[in-house]
Structure formats: structure tokens, C-alpha cells
Amino acid sequence: DAKTTQPNSMESNEEEPVHLPCxxxxxxxxxxxxxxxxxxxxxxxYVIHGLTSNVNNRMASLAIAEDRKSSTLILHRATLRDxxxxxxxxxxxxxxxxxxxGKGTRLSVIx
Amino acid sequence: xxxxTQTPRYLIKTRGQQVTLSCSPISGHRSxxxxxxxxxxxxxxxxxxxxxxxxxxxxxxxxxSGRQFSNSRSEMxxxxxxxxxxxxxxxxxxxxxxxxxxxxxxFGPGTRLTVL
Numbered sequence: 001d002a003k004t005t006q007p008n009s010m011e012s013n014e015e016e017p018v019h020l021p022c023x024x025x026x027x028x029x030x031x032x033x034x035x036x037x038x039x040x041x042x043x044x045x046y047v048i049h050g051l052t053s054n055v056n057n058r059m060a061s062l063a064i065a066e067d068r069k070s071s072t073l074i075l076h077r078a079t080l081r082d083x084x085x086x087x088x089x090x091x092x093x094x095x096x097x098x099x100x101x102g103k104g105t106r107l108s109v110i111x
Numbered sequence: 112x113x114x115x116t117q118t119p120r121y122l123i124k125t126r127g128q129q130v131t132l133s134c135s136p137i138s139g140h141r142s143x144x145x146x147x148x149x150x151x152x153x154x155x156x157x158x159x160x161x162x163x164x165x166x167x168x169x170x171x172x173x174x175x176s177g178r179q180f181s182n183s184r185s186e187m188x189x190x191x192x193x194x195x196x197x198x199x200x201x202x203x204x205x206x207x208x209x210x211x212x213x214x215x216x217x218f219g220p221g222t223r224l225t226v227l
Contacts, residue, residue, distance in 0.1 A: 036216075043115075043201045043218030044154070087154075096207070098144055098167050099216060101154035 004088045009106040012078045020073040020105055022088030027068050030093045035062065035073050037084040038104075044087065047073065051093075083109045112137055115204050115219035123225045129190040132222045136183050136204030142166075143185040144216065145177060148199040157200075160185055161207065189224075197226045 005023040012018040024033065035047040048055055048062045050071075055062040061074040075082055087104040091097055116135045124130050136143050144167075145157040156169040160179035177187040183204070189196055200223075203216040 043203070043221050044216075045218065046215045049215075096142075096159070096161070096166055098156040098159055098169070099146075099154075099203075100156065101146075103153055 004090060004102055006086070006088055006102065006105045008103065009108070011108045011110060012075075014080060014109055014111050015077050018075040018078045018082070018107065018109075020075070020086050020088075020107065021070065022072070023070045024088070024090055025069045027090060028092070031090040032093050033062065033064060033068075033071050034089045034091055034099070035060070035086060036089065036099065036101075037082075037086045039081075039084045044099075044101075047086070049091075078107075078109045080109050080111060083107055115202055115217050117200075117202050117219040117222050119222060120220065121223045121225075123227060124192050125227050126192055126194060128192050129188065130192060130224060131186055131188045132200055132202075132224070134185045134187075134202030134204075134219060136185070136202075137217055140204035140206050140217070141183055142205045142207045142214070143179055143183065144203045144205075145185070145187050146201040146203065147171075148201060148221070149197075154201070157187065192226045194226050197224060199223050 034049040036044040038044040048060050050062045063072045085104040085106050087101050118133045142161045144159040148154045159167040163179045174190045179185045199221045201221045203218045205214040205216045207214045
């Protein structure tokens with residue numbers, strides 16, 4: 001499986017934007033970039049995914065570098081409820097593969 | 112729609128016993144995956160079932176097994192429990208397709224297993 005690299009932890013002030021980086025230098029052309037997050041005492045939840053173009057949904061935006069070797073999850077206005085571990089995961093679109101979780105980035109949000 | 116449900120939510124067993132955990136996927140979802148989460152190893156994939164067939168398997172010993180029923184509900188079983196099996200066991204369902212990994216997985220709240 002292609003690997004991703006994320007910072008162990010990040011901190012943000014409430015109501016400010018947060019940019020969570022992910023490096024995936026060995027990404028293949030058929031790999032989608034997925035983001036999941038895990039709130040305390042809950043199972044992971046889907047955030048967003050993309051292939052080449054930037055993506056937006058009600059939760060976040062995903063900015064993908066032109067060479068696809070990195071991406072950034074953007075939370076436009078962090079709230080206390082966004083404090084979670086964020087996982088960046090690559091999944092091959094050609095095959096039914098499971099989610100391979102790394103250690104993720106623990107985001108703390110300060111009021 | 113109701114989310115993924117897992118039962119029981121908490122379980123305490125002793126070494127050597129066996130345990131069965133249950134997962135009910137979101138209505139209409141045909142794929143069910145199981146994951147183990149521990150502080151040391153993080154989230155690790157156990158296996159996935161699609162239309163009652165095991166489609167993928169993680170790197171776990173044969174003591175870990177699962178099955179899926181015709182209504183897509185799934186169970187996983189761990190035999191001869193060891194202390195190291197203490198973990199949060201998470202089940203995820205997805206709508207899927209016969210191939211492709213762009214499907215979203217929806218996770219349940221997990222079953223917290225403690226082995227004494």
C-alpha cells in the first residue's frame with residue numbers, strides 16, 4: 001500500500017481555519033486520497049476524498065497538489081467539535097481495498 | 112437511515128474464552144469490514160465481507176474469524192482469547208460495488224473488549 005505521512009499533532013484556535021497536510025510521494029495514478037477523522041470515543045467518520053481536482057463539501061475542502069504528491073485538508077472554521085484524529089488514506093480505485101490507517105494527526109482546538 | 116450498530120458495546124472475558132461480536136450494517140449496504148483498534152497498533156484491518164464472501168483479510172491469526180449473513184449482518188469471532196486481544200473492535204459498512212475503493216465506509220461505535 002502507498003504510504004502517507006502526517007504530522008503527529010496540530011493545534012488551532014476556535015473559529016480559525018486549519019490546514020492539515022499529508023504527504024504521499026509514492027502515490028499512483030489510480031489512488032484516491034481519502035480523509036477520515038475519529039472523534040473521541042467514536043468510530044472514524046468519512047470527511048472527504050478526491051483524485052486530482054480540489055474538492056469541497058459541507059465539512060471541509062481538499063486541496064491536492066498538481067503533482068499529487070501531497071494534499072491538504074482544510075477546515076474553514078475550526079470548532080471544538082472538530083478536535084479529533086485526522087487520517088489521510090490512499091485507496092486504489094481499481095481494487096476493493098480496505099482502509100489502511102496510519103497514526104494520523106491529532107488536532108486540538110483551543111477556545 | 113439508522114447507522115451501523117454493534118452489539119454488545121462492552122464485553123469482559125477471561126483468557127482462553129471465545130467471544131462473538133455482532134454488526135448490523137446500514138440498510139442496503141452489502142459490504143462489512145472489521146477493524147481492531149489498540150493504543151499500540153492503532154487501527155488495523157481484520158477482514159471484509161461482501162455478499163456473504165470474505166473479500167479481503169488482514170494479517171491476523173486464525174483465531175479471528177468472521178461471517179456475513181444473507182441480510183448483510185456480520186459477526187466476528189475470536190477464539191482462545193489472549194490479553195492482547197483487548198481492544199476496540201469497529202465495524203464499517205459500505206454500499207459498494209464489486210470493485211473500486213472510492214466507496215465511503217460508515218463506522219459503528221465499536222465494541223470494547225477487555226480480556227482479563
